[in-house]
Amino acid sequence: xxxxxxxxxxxxxxxxxxxxxxxxxxxxxxxxxxxxxxxxxxxxxxxxxxxxxxxxxxxxxxxxxxxxxxxxxxxxxxxxxxxxxxxxxxxxxxxxxxxxxxxxxxxxxxxxxxxxxxxxxxxxxxxxxxxxxxxxxxxxxxxxxxxxxxxxxxxxxxxxxxxxxxxxxxxxxxxxxxxxxxxxxxxxxxxxxxxxxxxxxxxxxxxxxxxxx
Numbered sequence: 001x002x003x004x005x006x007x008x009x010x011x012x013x014x015x016x017x018x019x020x021x022x023x024x025x026x027x028x029x030x031x032x033x034x035x036x037x038x039x040x041x042x043x044x045x046x047x048x049x050x051x052x053x054x055x056x057x058x059x060x061x062x063x064x065x066x067x068x069x070x071x072x073x074x075x076x077x078x079x080x081x082x083x084x085x086x087x088x089x090x091x092x093x094x095x096x097x098x099x100x101x102x103x104x105x106x107x108x109x110x111x112x113x114x115x116x117x118x119x120x121x122x123x124x125x126x127x128x129x130x131x132x133x134x135x136x137x138x139x140x141x142x143x144x145x146x147x148x149x150x151x152x153x154x155x156x157x158x159x160x161x162x163x164x165x166x167x168x169x170x171x172x173x174x175x176x177x178x179x180x181x182x183x184x185x186x187x188x189x190x191x192x193x194x195x196x197x198x199x200x201x202x203x204x205x206x207x208x209x210x211x212x213x
Contacts, residue, residue, distance in 0.1 A: 036073045039061075043058065134191050134194055135167075
């Protein structure tokens with residue numbers, strides 16, 4: 001494959017019914033067995049930071065061969081069922097999708113890996129050239145990262161809340177993330193003049209996550 005589609009969803013779930021939360025998370029993780037899915041993991045957020053108020057509690061990350069496969073996943077009856085059953089506990093949701101033209105060697109990060117997602121809301125009237133510059137800065141491989149960082153421009157604006165660039169990296173543990181924090185801060189400084197808001201999410205890949213065959 002020369003490219004893959006990255007799909008990231010952030011949820012804010014109320015804590016009134018922990019059973020329903022577990023049912024939603026487990027139900028989403030089971031969707032990894034769908035033919036269209038290359039990788040899927042869903043779980044609670046370990047750490048979240050944002051330049052504005054943000055209180056998401058859970059995250060889903062999945063990968064697909066194409067936009068068509070992502071669309072087929074979205075309308076699959078099993079996915080629709082899980083979404084409908086969890087409506088009562090969802091207080092907020094946002095989703096960002098992008099095409100990654102650098103395909104990681106390992107499409108499904110192993111359980112226990114640490115994922116780090118960065119979502120950027122670019123200022124109005126920022127040129128396409130500036131957006132490319134932002135993505136090139138992010139694309140620089142972080143020393144210590146277990147895989148390359150994929151980055152791209154969101155192609156599904158409907159639920160993205162204005163966030164237009166997404167990236168994700170995986171690390172072996174939280175210690176590796178701390179080791180590259182200085183480099184990531186430098187990337188943030190380089191892009192500051194173009195950015196209105198940033199959301200950074202860290203999460204642990206659950207044991208139920210795997211790659212579909």
